[in-house]
Amino acid sequence: xxxxxxxxxxxxxxxxxxxxxxxxxxxxxxxxxxxxxxxxxxxxxxxxxxxxxxxxxxxxxxxxxxxxxxxxxxxxxxxxxxxxxxxxxxxxxxxxxxxxx
Numbered sequence: 001x002x003x004x005x006x007x008x009x010x011x012x013x014x015x016x017x018x019x020x021x022x023x024x025x026x027x028x029x030x031x032x033x034x035x036x037x038x039x040x041x042x043x044x045x046x047x048x049x050x051x052x053x054x055x056x057x058x059x060x061x062x063x064x065x066x067x068x069x070x071x072x073x074x075x076x077x078x079x080x081x082x083x084x085x086x087x088x089x090x091x092x093x094x095x096x097x098x099x100x101x
Contacts, residue, residue, distance in 0.1 A: 008036035017043035025050035034063055 004011045012023065023040040024047075025033035033050055040048045041064070050060060 008032050009039040012036050012039035012043070017045040019044045019046050021045040022047040023049070028052060028056070030060065030063065034060065034067070037064060038067060 006014075008025075015021070017023065017040065021043065023036065023043075023045050025036050027033050028051070037048060037050060037060075050057070052060065
């Protein structure tokens with residue numbers, strides 16, 4: 001994957017993610033990670049995750065839920081970015097890759 005210095009949400013949008021795509025946010029910077037995660041959650045990507053501690057992940061989930069509430073007109077799925085170290089879906093609407101379907 002080539003380095004792209006664009007805004008994270010624009011870069012993710014331009015990637016045209018499909019059901020074979022996975023997105024993992026690595027920066028630990030909410031100003032960057034949250035933008036990318038919000039776009040990735042609208043996509044068909046089979047996995048959306050971010051590195052970070054449980055505390056940071058809980059704060060990220062709350063920020064993403066709040067952003068989703070503010071964008072009620074958005075068609076983003078009701079799922080939140082999963083931490084990379086724990087494969088589980090916050091919304092519980094989708095089985096994790098490690099669980100039976």
